[in-house]
Amino acid sequence: MSPLLEAKGLTKRYGHTLALENIDIRVDEGITGLLGPNGAGKSTAIKLFLGLLRPTAGSAEVMGQRPYESVEARGRLGYMPEHDCLPGAITASDFLAHMAQLSGIPPRHARTRAADVLRHVGLAEERYRAIGQYSTGMKQRVKLAQSLVHDPAMVLLDEPTSGLDPGGREEMLELIRRIGREFGISILLSSHLMGDVESTCDRIIVLDGGHVIEEGPVSQFTQETETLVIDVDNNRDELVAALATRGIQAKLEGLLVVVEQENEEQFDAIRDALVEANARLRRMAPRRHQLTDIFRRSPDG
Numbered sequence: 001m002s003p004l005l006e007a008k009g010l011t012k013r014y015g016h017t018l019a020l021e022n023i024d025i026r027v028d029e030g031i032t033g034l035l036g037p038n039g040a041g042k043s044t045a046i047k048l049f050l051g052l053l054r055p056t057a058g059s060a061e062v063m064g065q066r067p068y069e070s071v072e073a074r075g076r077l078g079y080m081p082e083h084d085c086l087p088g089a090i091t092a093s094d095f096l097a098h099m100a101q102l103s104g105i106p107p108r109h110a111r112t113r114a115a116d117v118l119r120h121v122g123l124a125e126e127r128y129r130a131i132g133q134y135s136t137g138m139k140q141r142v143k144l145a146q147s148l149v150h151d152p153a154m155v156l157l158d159e160p161t162s163g164l165d166p167g168g169r170e171e172m173l174e175l176i177r178r179i180g181r182e183f184g185i186s187i188l189l190s191s192h193l194m195g196d197v198e199s200t201c202d203r204i205i206v207l208d209g210g211h212v213i214e215e216g217p218v219s220q221f222t223q224e225t226e227t228l229v230i231d232v233d234n235n236r237d238e239l240v241a242a243l244a245t246r247g248i249q250a251k252l253e254g255l256l257v258v259v260e261q262e263n264e265e266q267f268d269a270i271r272d273a274l275v276e277a278n279a280r281l282r283r284m285a286p287r288r289h290q291l292t293d294i295f296r297r298s299p300d301g
Contacts, residue, residue: 002063002064003027004027004062004063004153004154005026005027005049005061005062005154006025006027006060006061007048007059007061009022009023009024009059010022010024010045010058010059011057012041012048012053013056019041019044020041020045021211022057023058023207023210023211024212025045025212028186028203030180030187030202031186031200032186032187032189032201032204032205033190033201033203034046034188034189034205034207035194035206035207037208040210041209041210042190042192042207043082043190046079046158049062050067050074051069051073052068054068055068061073062077063076075103075104076153077152077156078148078152078155078185080147080156081143082162085143086131086139086143088132089131089132090130091127091128091130091131092123092127092128092131093111093114093115093118093127093128095146096113096114096117096149097110097111097114099114100113100114100149100150103149103150105150113151114127114149117149118142118145120148120183121142121145121148121175122171122175123141123145126138136163136164137171143160144160144172144175144179152185153185154186154188155179155186155187155188156187157176157187157188157189159190159191160176160191161173161193161196177200189201197218198218204216227258227286228260229285229286230250230270230274230281230283230284231255231281231282232274232279232280232281232282233279233280233282234279234280235277235278235279236255236279238276238279239257239273239279242276243259246273247269248266248269248270248273270284
């Protein structure tokens with residue numbers, strides 16, 4: 001299957017600043033995370049795929065076409081920019097209908113399409129209010145809606161949870177997951193927030209300093225480790241001591257008791273230690289790798 005997005009030896013230089021250096025990227029169907037710290041080159045990569053920039057060297061292709069040479073390729077994409085760029089004086093309904101018409105949708109169908117998409121992003125009741133009266137979360141939903149209104153094959157989301165509180169972040173991420181499942185639209189989610197990528201994406205591409213340092217399924221980077229995490233409500237010190245008498249070395253990490261697994265027989269000993277320490281068990285499970293480990297083991301990190 002041909003990739004939706006593909007970069008080959010892609011390099012972009014701004015004067016003396018090298019934003020991307022000879023990167024190769026392949027993005028297929030599904031939800032892909034483009035993860036990296038600020039300044040890693042994520043926004044530059046997105047602008048190259050959108051055809052807003054031309055590469056210094058190499059190529060960026062959208063479904064086999066170069067977007068900086070093809071209007072058709074650009075039309076297959078939707079884009080949610082990071083920064084606030086919405087007109088405050090008009091309603092969300094008028095704005096989306098206008099954006100749909102710019103994409104070639106006839107006026108009557110554009111109005112219907114705008115209403116449908118605004119309903120999907122949770123703005124059915126507020127669609128006739130001026131955008132300038134919206135909260136940050138509502139404005140983010142309008143930006144997401146305009147990226148979808150022309151029914152693209154893929155949307156590129158640049159920091160979609162920017163400015164949102166924890167509740168708003170989770171609502172936005174759930175909305176993105178629904179779009180991937182229910183609309184059948186593939187997504188490239190660019191973020192510096194590892195939790196957003198880890199909870200939302202199927203695959204991940206990690207950029208740092210203009211280079212790809214890791215890529216693959218998210219599950220590849222969040223596999224279980226040999227470390228056992230024991231979460232108890234009380235008597236943590238007593239539990240560590242009870243484990244030590246059974247030859248099991250444990251340590252406290254905040255409110256968690258952590259044990260390096262050596263064999264399955266340890267589980268019986270841990271059970272007995274919990275009883276002896278009178279510690280109320282809440283959860284016991286293998287620790288998983290986290291995406292933060294990628295940067296800990298990177299050459300420059």
